[in-house]
Amino acid sequence: MLSAQRKDHLRQILRRDGRVVAKDVAADLGVSEDSIRRDLRELADAGELVRVYGGALPIPPADRPVDQRASLATESKERVARRAVGLIPLNSTIVLDAGTTTLAMTRVLPHGADLTVITPSPTIALAVAEHSDARVVIIGGELSRFSMVASGPLAMEAVQHLAADLFFLGVTGIDPVHGLTTGNLDDAATKRAIAARCTQTYVLGSEEKIGATSRCPVLDLDAVSGLVVDPHDTSPVIGALAERVSVLR
Amino acid sequence: MLSAQRKDHLRQILRRDGRVVAKDVAADLGVSEDSIRRDLRELADAGELVRVYGGALPIPPADRPVDQRASLATESKERVARRAVGLIPLNSTIVLDAGTTTLAMTRVLPHGADLTVITPSPTIALAVAEHSDARVVIIGGELSRFSMVASGPLAMEAVQHLAADLFFLGVTGIDPVHGLTTGNLDDAATKRAIAARCTQTYVLGSEEKIGATSRCPVLDLDAVSGLVVDPHDTSPVIGALAERVSVLR
DNA sequence: GTTAACCGTGCAAGAACGTGCAACTTCGTG
DNA sequence: CACGAAGTTGCACGTTCTTGCACGGTTAAC
Numbered sequence: 001m002l003s004a005q006r007k008d009h010l011r012q013i014l015r016r017d018g019r020v021v022a023k024d025v026a027a028d029l030g031v032s033e034d035s036i037r038r039d040l041r042e043l044a045d046a047g048e049l050v051r052v053y054g055g056a057l058p059i060p061p062a063d064r065p066v067d068q069r070a071s072l073a074t075e076s077k078e079r080v081a082r083r084a085v086g087l088i089p090l091n092s093t094i095v096l097d098a099g100t101t102t103l104a105m106t107r108v109l110p111h112g113a114d115l116t117v118i119t120p121s122p123t124i125a126l127a128v129a130e131h132s133d134a135r136v137v138i139i140g141g142e143l144s145r146f147s148m149v150a151s152g153p154l155a156m157e158a159v160q161h162l163a164a165d166l167f168f169l170g171v172t173g174i175d176p177v178h179g180l181t182t183g184n185l186d187d188a189a190t191k192r193a194i195a196a197r198c199t200q201t202y203v204l205g206s207e208e209k210i211g212a213t214s215r216c217p218v219l220d221l222d223a224v225s226g227l228v229v230d231p232h233d234t235s236p237v238i239g240a241l242a243e244r245v246s247v248l249r
Numbered sequence: 250m251l252s253a254q255r256k257d258h259l260r261q262i263l264r265r266d267g268r269v270v271a272k273d274v275a276a277d278l279g280v281s282e283d284s285i286r287r288d289l290r291e292l293a294d295a296g297e298l299v300r301v302y303g304g305a306l307p308i309p310p311a312d313r314p315v316d317q318r319a320s321l322a323t324e325s326k327e328r329v330a331r332r333a334v335g336l337i338p339l340n341s342t343i344v345l346d347a348g349t350t351t352l353a354m355t356r357v358l359p360h361g362a363d364l365t366v367i368t369p370s371p372t373i374a375l376a377v378a379e380h381s382d383a384r385v386v387i388i389g390g391e392l393s394r395f396s397m398v399a400s401g402p403l404a405m406e407a408v409q410h411l412a413a414d415l416f417f418l419g420v421t422g423i424d425p426v427h428g429l430t431t432g433n434l435d436d437a438a439t440k441r442a443i444a445a446r447c448t449q450t451y452v453l454g455s456e457e458k459i460g461a462t463s464r465c466p467v468l469d470l471d472a473v474s475g476l477v478v479d480p481h482d483t484s485p486v487i488g489a490l491a492e493r494v495s496v497l498r
Numbered sequence: 499g500t501t502a503a504c505c506g507t508g509c510a511a512g513a514a515c516g517t518g519c520a521a522c523t524t525c526g527t528g
Numbered sequence: 529c530a531c532g533a534a535g536t537t538g539c540a541c542g543t544t545c546t547t548g549c550a551c552g553g554t555t556a557a558c
Contacts, residue, residue: 003546004301005268022504032548037505053504053555112267122371122387129392133310138371138399140389140407143378150387158389158407252536271514281538286515302514302545 001029007039008111014049014058015108018082021055076207076230081105083248084168084204084228090114092165095194096124098149099170101204106131118164120150120190137162144186151186159193167198169224173214174205176240179221181214188216200225202248211237221245250278256288263298263307270304325456325479330354332497333417333453333477339363341414344443345373347398348419350453355380367413369399369439386411393435400435408442416447418473422463423454425489428470430463437465449474451497460486470494 006029014020022040026033044051050059061075081104088094091114096102098121106127109115115134119125125138139162141155150158169191173181180203182188195201201224210233221227221244229238231249241247255278262269271289275282293300299308330353337343340363345351347370355376358364364383368374374387388411390404399407418440422430429452431437444450450473459482470476470493478487480498490496 002268002270002301002303002306004299004306008306033504034506034548035546038547041506122374125371125392126375126397129394129397130310133307136392137403138387138389138392140387140399143374143385143387145378148375148378150389154386154410161403282514283516283538284536287537290516 001031003035003039006031006035007043010036010039010043010056011048012110014056016082016085016110019055019057020049023054025055074206076233077101077104079230079232080204080206080228082108083231084202085109087202087226087228087248088113088115088166092116093118093163095119095162095164095167095198096128097121097168097170097191097194097204098124098147099204101206102168102170103127105168105204109134116164118162120155120194121148123148141190144184146184147187149187149190151184151190155190156193159190159197162194162197164198165200167195167201169195169201169203169218171203171214171218172209173212174203174209174221174227174241175211175213176221176237176244178213178217180218180224182216182218183214185216188218191218195219195224203227203245205229207233207235210235210241250280252284252288255280255284256292259285259288259292259305260297263305268304268306269298272303274304323455325482326350326353328479328481329453329455329477331357332480333451334358336451336477336497337362337364337415341365342367342412344368344411344413344416344447345377346370346417346419346440346443346453347373347396348453350455351417351419352376354417358383365413367411369404369443370397371399372397390439393433395433396436398436398439400433400439404439405442408439408446411443411446413447414449416444416450418444418450418452418467420452420463420467421458422461423452423458423470423476423490424460424462425470425486425493427462427466429467429473431465431467432463434465437467440467444468444473452476452494454478456482456484459484459490 010020022033022036026036040051040056043049049056077100080101085105085108093116096117096119102124106124109132111133117128117134118137118139120139125136128134129136139150139155139158141150141158142152144151171180171182203224205227207230224245226246226248227241228248238247259269271282271285275285289300289305292298298305326349329350334354334357342365345366345368351373355373358381360382366377366383367386369388374385377383378385388399388404388407390399390407391401393400420429420431452473454476456479473494475495475497476490478496478498487496
C-alpha cells in the first residue's frame with residue numbers, strides 16, 4: 001500500500017463518513033496505527049482536516065478560507081449530499097440534476113469508482129470534472145434562464161437516448177399533499193423525462209424543501225424510489241411524507 | 250521488451266488499477282526496478298502521472314489542464330474578441346468554440362441583438378448566459394478531460410442536428426504550412442463537424458497561436474471564411490497566412 | 499482518582515530512491 | 529562490413545524515506 005494512496009483513502013473516508021477513526025482504518029488497511037496517525041498529522045499540517053482525539057474530522061466551515069466558504073452549501077445540504085452519495089454503487093451510471101445539493105454531491109463523489117455522471121447542468125458538469133475522475137456526459141439543449149439547465153425539445157430528445165441506474169432529482173418543493181414541485185414548467189418536463197429513463201429516482205430533500213410547494217408539479221411522491229433527507233432534520237412533515245415514500249436519512 | 254511498450258503497459262495498469270507499484274511491475278515484466286523507475290520518471294515528466302514513493306498514481310483531477318479558468322484573457326485576446334464580435338449580424342445564430350478568446354467574446358456580446366449562441370463548452374455556456382441576453386444552446390456529449398468540451402459520438406450526433414450562420418473556431422495552432430491544429434483528436438473531429446454545419450467559419454488567432462503547430466489537424470486554412478487576428482500583431486507569419494486565407498484585423 | 503485508550507517521539511530495520519558506471523544494443527556513417 | 533556515436537539496461541553504491549515498535553506523557557471515561 002502506497003503512502004499517497006493511503007492518504008487518498010483517508011480523504012475519501014472523511015468525505016464519505018465525515019470522520020476518520022484511526023484504529024478502524026489501520027485495521028481495514030492492515031497497517032499500523034502509527035502510519036495512519038502520521039498520515040493524519042501530515043494531512044492536518046496541509047490544512048485538509050483537523051486532528052482530534054481518536055482520528056480526524058473535516059475542517060469546520062467557519063475556519064475555511066473565505067473563497068471556499070462562499071460557494072459552500074449549508075450543513076443540511078452537505079449531510080443530505082453525503083447520504084445520497086452513499087447510495088451510488090460502483091460501476092454505475094447516475095444522473096445529477098441541477099441544484100446546490102447536487103453540487104454538494106459533486107464534492108463528495110468517490111474516486112476510482114468507475115462512475116459515469118450525466119447531467120443537464122453545465123455547472124454540475126464542470127464541478128464533477130473538477131472534483132472526481134468520473135466520465136462526464138452533458139445533456140444538450142437550450143439553457144433555461146430560470147435554472148441554468150438544458151431543457152426544451154432538444155434536451156427532451158437527448159434524454160430519450162440515455163439510460164442510467166440512478167437519478168438524483170432536485171426539486172424546490174416536497175409536500176405530502178402536493179408531491180414534488182418546481183418553479184418552471186419546462187424544467188419539470190425535463191425532470192420527468194429523465195426519471196422515466198432511470199431505474200431508480202431519489203429526491204434530495206434538504207431542510208428548506210420539506211413541506212414547501214412550488215408552482216409546477218414534477219412527480220407524485222410514490223413515483224420515486226426514495227427521499228433522502230437530512231438526518232438532523234426533525235420536521236414533523238417527514239413523518240407524513242414517510243407514509244407515501246421511503247425516507248432515507 | 251521495448252521501452253515504449255513498457256510505458257504503454259504502465260499506462261494500462263494505471264488506468265485499470267488506479268496505481269502502479271514499481272516492484273510488482275518489474276517482477277511481472279521480468280525487468281529491473283530501475284528501468285520501471287526510469288519509465289515512471291519520464292512519464293511523470295511528460296505529465297501523464299504523478300510519481301509517489303513506491304510507484305505512481307494518476308494525476309489528481311484538480312491539477313489537470315484546466316487552462317480555461319486559470320488564465321485570464323490577455324490584451325491580445327481581447328482585441329481579437331472585440332474584432333470577432335463585430336462580425337456578428339443581428340438576429341443570427343452563432344457557434345462559440347471553447348477557449349479563452351471565445352470566453353473574452355462572451356463579455357462583449359451585444360445586448361438586444363436577438364442572438365442564439367450554440368456551444369459545446371459548459372464554461373462558455375455559463376458565461377454567455379451571465380453576460381448577455383442571448384438564447385444559449387449547449388451541445389451535449391461526453392466532456393473531454395483535455396479541453397472540457399463535449400465531444401465523442403454523442404456530440405457528433407448532436408452537431409448533425411444543428412445549423413448556424415457563424416462558427417467562431419478556436420485552435421491552438423495556426424500555421425501557413427500545417428494549417429489549423431489542436432491538441433486532441435476527438436476535439437478536432439468535433440470542430441470539423443461543427444464547421445460543416447455552419448455557413449461561415451472564422452478562426453480566432455490571438456498572438457500566441459500564430460505560427461504555432463499542435464498535433465492534430467483540424468482544417469486547412471482555405472477551408473475557413475476568415476482568420477481574425479490582433480490588429481497590433483506585427484508577426485511576419487500573418488503575411489504568409491494572408492496568401493491562403495482572408496485575414497481580418 | 500483510577501484506568502485504559504490514545505498520542506508524540508526516538509529509534510532501528512528495511513524498502514525505495516537517485517546516481518554513476520560498465521556492458522550491451524541500435525543506428526547511422528564511412 | 530567496420531566503426532563510432534547514442535541510447536538502453538542492469539548493477540553497485542550511498543542516501544533518503546517509510547514503517548513498526550518501544551517508551552513515557554496525555555487525554556477521556558468511568
